[in-house]
Amino acid sequence: MIPYLDLHKINKPYDAAFLEATQNFLNSGRYILGEKLSDFERDFAHFCETKHSIGVGNGLDALVLIFKAYILKGDLKEGDEILVSANTYIACILAIQNAGLKPILVDTNLDTYNLSIENIKKATTQYTKGILMVHLYGQITDADEIVTFSKEMGLILVEDAAQAHGAISHKKRAGNIGNAAGFSFYPGKNLGALGDAGAITTNDSALAEIIRALRNYGSEMKYYNLYKGINSRLDDIQAAFLSIKLKDLDFDNDKRRGIAKRYLKEIVNPKVKLPFYDGSENHVFHVFTLRLEDRENFQLFMLKNGIQTLIHYPVAPHKQEAMSEFHHLIFPVSEQIHNQIVSIPLHPMLTNEEIAKIIEVVNSY
Numbered sequence: 281m282i283p284y285l286d287l288h289k290i291n292k293p294y295d296a297a298f299l300e301a302t303q304n305f306l307n308s309g310r311y312i313l314g315e316k317l318s319d320f321e322r323d324f325a326h327f328c329e330t331k332h333s334i335g336v337g338n339g340l341d342a343l344v345l346i347f348k349a350y351i352l353k354g355d356l357k358e359g360d361e362i363l364v365s366a367n368t369y370i371a372c373i374l375a376i377q378n379a380g381l382k383p384i385l386v387d388t389n390l391d392t393y394n395l396s397i398e399n400i401k402k403a404t405t406q407y408t409k410g411i412l413m414v415h416l417y418g419q420i421t422d423a424d425e426i427v428t429f430s431k432e433m434g435l436i437l438v439e440d441a442a443q444a445h446g447a448i449s450h451k452k453r454a455g456n457i458g459n460a461a462g463f464s465f466y467p468g469k470n471l472g473a474l475g476d477a478g479a480i481t482t483n484d485s486a487l488a489e490i491i492r493a494l495r496n497y498g499s500e501m502k503y504y505n506l507y508k509g510i511n512s513r514l515d516d517i518q519a520a521f522l523s524i525k526l527k528d529l530d531f532d533n534d535k536r537r538g539i540a541k542r543y544l545k546e547i548v549n550p551k552v553k554l555p556f557y558d559g560s561e562n563h564v565f566h567v568f569t570l571r572l573e574d575r576e577n578f579q580l581f582m583l584k585n586g587i588q589t590l591i592h593y594p595v596a597p598h599k600q601e602a603m604s605e606f607h608h609l610i611f612p613v614s615e616q617i618h619n620q621i622v623s624i625p626l627h628p629m630l631t632n633e634e635i636a637k638i639i640e641v642v643n644s645y
């Protein structure tokens with residue numbers, strides 16, 4: 281059986297380094313907001329080539345804190361409208377709402393699965409104040425056009441880079457394209473911790489300062505609270521693990537791209553629509569999605585042949601029970617994607633035999 285993802289296998293090479301880091305951590309007696317966290321924040325900012333990186337509890341909090349900080353800074357105000365892809369993970373919509381802003385869902389591009397500049401231009405009105413740009417499945421698309429348009433229109437551009445650690449578009453890393461970016465280090469992400477973790481990157485020093493306080497009860501100095509903050513700090517032990525794994529991220533992403541290139545070249549089945557990829561470093565293949573008209577049969581066939589597949593995601597946010605305010609809306613492209621998409625295994629620890637078998641089984645469907 282080839283599992284969709286094998287986290288034990290992915291983290292196994294780090295056993296010795298993780299144990300050593302854990303011993304150091306135990307010796308330090310410092311568990312929260314310590315040196316390991318500031319070391320990782322420095323390393324991650326350096327990696328993304330941004331001025332600031334702030335470690336937080338998870339990817340959802342990263343996005344919520346960015347939007348809350350923009351409100352406190354005066355760049356956004358409660359109720360402002362933020363454009364976001366209808367084809368995304370529900371965290372994006374929740375983050376905008378939890379910060380007191382209004383998500384405006386926009387239908388997606390059928391080739392890239394992301395918002396295109398045309399989608400964005402069409403959806404922008406006098407009430408639009410920001411864009412949440414999701415690099416879905418690990419791919420950055422239309423970055424130059426979206427950045428230029430945001431500047432022209434005076435919109436706040438926030439990246440959801442939770443699936444795109446390390447992706448590069450026009451010489452800029454994910455996290456250094458918009459005004460601020462949210463990352464998740466959920467264990468299955470391209471850079472994954474051994475628990476929940478997240479970070480924010482930005483070049484805006486005033487914003488970074490507010491976020492630093494907000495993640496820690498709105499406090500800059502202990503017991504003095506400037507803002508009504510939350511508790512969302514990245515644990516030092518997770519930060520230590522992340523610093524170790526960060527060194528291999530580019531190498532791992534190259535491996536992912538190598539496997540993706542094989543899939544794109546060697547999967548030749550007219551029933552299967554392959555994902556769009558321009559061959560550059562703008563894609564880190566967090567997931568490799570196929571599109572099929574009868575994906576249920578395909579999933580059963582794959583499983584019978586010893587290959588686990590997953591769906592990212594089976595139900596669009598606007599169709600979720602929790603999101604009844606959007607139930608009247610129709611997004612044909614996003615709905616088609618949600619109905620047809622299926623992801624096959626792709627991670628740096630896949631062996632050549634496994635890759636060959638996956639290709640063979642997909643082709644024999």
Ligand SMILES: *Cc1c(COP(=O)(O)O)cnc(C)c1O
Pocket residue numbers: 338339340341369371372414416440442443463464465466476477478
């Ligand atoms: C994983 C993910 C998140 C949320 O991250 P958590 O750490 O699970 O809160 C947000 N957006 C996208 C696109 C994601 O893939």
